[in-house]
Amino acid sequence: MFGDSIRKCLAGLQGTQTWRVGIAVIAKENYPLYIRSVASQSELKFHYTVHTSLDVVEEKISAVGKSLGDQRELYLGLLYPTEDYKVYGYVTNSKVKFVIVVDSSNTSLRDNEIRSMFRKLHNSFTDVMCNPFHNPGDPIQSKAFDGIVSGMMVQTG
């Protein structure tokens, strides 16, 4: 699933190449169901970033869970900014997490657009889950989902 690209990135992690946008779907148990970024050079860094962002996602989920109970907003907002990129989070009711990572220099993306990206992602994800041949918990290997993600990357990138 993660392809050949790692070969390059394992060779030189110190490189500061950034990706323009990356999208990850993470299972309830915190393992990746789907993970994709545009610039393959920094795929490894992208993985690390998404993994680390789970800390904040969990923090936000538990914080929201205490206060509001069921009436929670799926969109978690900006999880944390870094010098190079911004990480946004979204969590479905079944605790599947979506993470979108956007390059900091990409200033054209507004909060609303990120929201709609998440919604689109969620819809497509629901379609994948509705496929009777898909085993929930397996990595997503759906062309339709791929297409949606690619579309978003082109749009934002």
Add this chain to the structure above:
Amino acid sequence: MFCVFLLGAGDQELFRSLYTTLAQQLPREPMEWRRTYGRAPKMIHLEANFVQFKEELLPKEGNKALLTFPFLHIYWTDCCDTEAYKGSVKEDMLRWQNSLRTHASPDWVIIVVESNDNKKKNKTNILPRSSIVDKIRGDFCNKQNDRCVVLSDPLKDTSRSQESWNSLLLKLRTLLLMSFTKNLGRFEDDMRTLREKRTQPGWSFCEYFMVQEELAFVFEMLQQFEDALVQYDELDALFTQYVLNFGAGDTANWLGSFCAPVRNWSGLLLRRPIDMEKRDGIQRGEASLLDLRSYLFSRQCTLLIFLQRPWEVTLRALELLHNCVQELRLLEVSVLEGALDCWVFLSCLEVLHRIEGCCDQAQLAANCSHTVGLWAYATDKLKSLGELCGLVSEKGPTSEDLNRTVDLLAGLGDERPETVHSLQSPYKKLKEALSSVEAFERHYLDLSHAAMEMYRAIGRLRSARLVGKSLAEFYMRKGDAERAENFLQEALKSYVSEGWSLPVTHTRRQIAECQKLLGRTEDYLQTSALLAGDVNLSTEERKHFCQEVLTYAGKPGDQSHKVTLSMSVFTELTRLQFHPAKASVHSGAVLQVELTLRCLMPVSVHLQQLAASIHFEVNHGDTLRRSKGHQRQTNQGTVEFSLGSSATGGMPASALVPSLELDEVQDRSPTDNSLNSTAVVCRNTHLLMRLHDSSSSSSSPPDTPNCINAAPVAMKEGAQMLKVQDVTLEPGNNSIILTAPSERPGTYILRQLCVTVGHVQFVLPHIYPSVQYDVYSQEPQLTVEPLSEPLLAGLPQMVKFTLLTGHYAVKKGDALQLSNTETMPVFPSTEKKAKTHRNTLVGESLLSIQASEKVTSISLPPTPPYHTLEFQLQVLCIIPSGSQRLPNERLTNGEVRHRPRSYSHPDTPMAAIDQRMSIDCPWSIYSTLLALTFYIPFKTKHSLLSAGNRKYIQVWLRNVSDVNFTLADVKLSEKQQASLELQSLNTKTQQLLCSRHSVFCLWEVRWKDDLPLCLQCVFSANFSPLNQDVSAFKPFHYQFQLERVPTLYSVKAEIFPPAGEQHCRSGLLCGLEVCITRLTEPAEAELAEDSKTDSDGLKTTKLMYEVADSSSNWAVCGRSSGTVSMPMAANATHKVQIEVMPLFAGHLPFPKIKVLKYLPHTPSTTIQPDPDSCLENDSLSLLDKTLEDQGDTASIRSRGSIHSVGSNEHQQQRSSTMPRLEPFSPGQVFNHSQSQQVLVLPAADDHIIEVNAT
């Protein structure tokens, strides 16, 4: 602070003392501030600054300064003298007013101070007190009377004085606020106008900045920090927007100054309320981007701290730092490499210091989550600085690195005076850290550990591990592999448990590096093996790691020490297949196990040995104790092993929960196969229980193929092993065939798998799901079955003997001894060959059969164990000749005789016979009893036919089998009476008897002297299947007995038409004459039985006749039945006249006449009418006293009367005392008029008339 300009006339000292009181008293009471643009009103405290009036201080045209703006002008006077007022004061006031007007300052107030002292002093010009005030009001306040206020006795503590003070303060506040609101509104309008001009060329952000900041200052002064902050935020946003527009290609001229190369990176300065230095720079338009940002942030920080929101400072700080870095990039400002890192590092620390300065320790600890980002950021930056300046390498900085360091330090400038005396200032820290390798390490470790601690404290373990990983990389560079490994292992654990394969690969590679440096061979080999099979790596790298393992394995040296590694990293067992598939063989047989191994290595690997250890269990003779689960598992002889995480992609171990595997176990008694106990067994408790443990403590993930370091697994040296030497595993699937040991009967469970490559062993500690095979030992078994179904009795039939030798080897000379029986002789088969099988035909040998009187001995050819021996024999089952109902057989004592008995079979119309065979086998001291079922192909029936005195015997033979037969030599013979002659009336000697068809045969009985009462007949015929030669004919016998053969009576009926008629007519009575004639002399037995002596010495017997017409052709008039007394002599005749009436016309059959034997009742018992006796004939005299019973009850019973034998005792008793009827046997009464007909004419002529009429 509001500037209030004063001009006084009078006692300046007094006024001055009043100012101070005024300045103190003014802010005491809050005022409600109503604001423009719908903003919410606020309560504010007004403070004032009193300044002496000077003409030049008045604001010029276009002055934007709000801070120094004179909001209210006050004219003080203590003049109470009209003259003085007129003379000088008024003039002075006018001048003042004029100058105010010229500068458009309409807000003023005149305060007149009155005191009693003054009044007393000026006694001479006593005027009404109010006159001065009135005059002033009249002169100046033409419409605004409130602009002149009187203050009475300001220095005295009287209520009057207090009152006047209060009213003065109120007036001042109101006026001041009014003026302020008006001027502020004007200022804001001006500001907005200025902002709207921002698109015009020549507009300067810096200028605008100063204007809006003025507003912020004013709000700050009014303690309206929120509003003040809004001003800065607006500025911030405006500037950000310009930078973004610049990025989009829309360049503003004024931005040029911000694009200048960065020369100073001294970091934020948050200790001053207002950094005038930077502010001046901005005012002059010389500030750099960092300067502007720093200044803006320092102001925001100050206000936020006023607002008690320190945590927002940290968040904004982080955002600011990120943003600045981005903005500099966007504006393409040239920055010295590392300068930004310095700036960020210093800024982070400065913010943290500032926050620490305003919060206590507990607060800080509770809000780690807000500060930790800054700590981590600072750590990050310090690390990259260290790398840049050569402080991380083992060798230390080069001269080039040192030059760079000097350049960086130069950009920091001098330390700010605020922190010069502080030991821990960010400036000092950075300088020190960059000064030497050791200092850098200390500072870097401090920061890293602080950041990690904080991340841990707030539960962000992943972030903490990422910092740890970064620290590990640092240690690696320093050559401290041991510490590095600890951090890496911890990080790896979390990646593995959460299934992030890419980070796992990366981290594992780093670990491999550490382990290699540390010389931890075993661990290194394990990790290398893992990496060699890692698809995330390139083939070259995988080959490299594989080679590392193989090189070690191939190293010459001490062979006794072997490194044991987990097999899962090297190869995966995907499938196991048994040949033969049922995984159950007899002892000594060949059982092969085919393993499918998926080799994960990138190159082919040569194995010295592949072995599977076996656990052996003896079956305690209880072969039934086999679970269903096991049977299912080896159903196809194939076990598929579910693959670990590698097959399922990124799924982590924690997500793979094995399902419960339950099996039913039944324990049956070995003797009668009854169920002793049953249970449900969980086959994988060890997995489930362990999983449960590990999930409770997340620190130890379950043992999976992806595990960090497989626990050292020891290969248990089992006594028995499946082994194969020298195999080469190619990448991908490999099939390896092992031969399983099968000497001892029992269950063999495959436990472990071990692959040996030189010094390295790969061990699979548990084969799961468990795989086992059974080796059994079988007793010899002999079975006999028909070659064709069904076996027909009476004909030679082929049967097949099958001998499963089991563990017994048939030796030369071994023979089967068949005990002969009369009813089933055994014939040697035409094909005397025995076939030996073992799945396929193994051999054929001749069979020698010797038959003696008692036994038939079959010598078997030598046969190895676990083979099948087959041969055929011909047997004949003799059909039992007796009739199917042998009355004696059952009545003797109810015991079944021990000879083959036929019985009717439910599936076939043929009667079946079970034939037992007893065979003595060489392997057992007991005889083997076998049963064969034969079917009789025929069904027979016989009947006696009479014609007067003449007798005929008819035999009916039906072929009930599916075979067509030829029937020949049909014969009937009588056994006892020699004088008897049976004359055959059958024409053919041979005839065809088809399946499901019947044949009737008839004989006439002729006799010379007397016809015996009883005949013992034997019917015999020869039969053979159709189209077989004469020799194949087999006899068929049928024995039967006929009783009461002779005809005793003949019955003759005649119908006479009514008198005068020629024919009977329907509806007219006719006479029926029944003539019963005795044909024979009574036999002795009959005499003894049921006769009685009449009064005239003649023996008589009583008969009952009955005329019955079943088809309603006749109506019997009068008595239809009656008894007659027949003399027991030949030709004795008795005639009975009965009137009958035909009901129809035509040829009517005679009414039926029945003759029955009448047995009178026993006179000793009481006579009563009994409904059971079913005689309703009134003519029957039940009370006939002359009736004498001569028959004894026993003999009646033995004859089997219609009142059955099976009835109970009481009934028997009663029936024997009643008069009874007994039918004659079929041959005893001959009816002459049977089926005779009589012509009956229609009743009358009108019948004809009727026909004519119509």
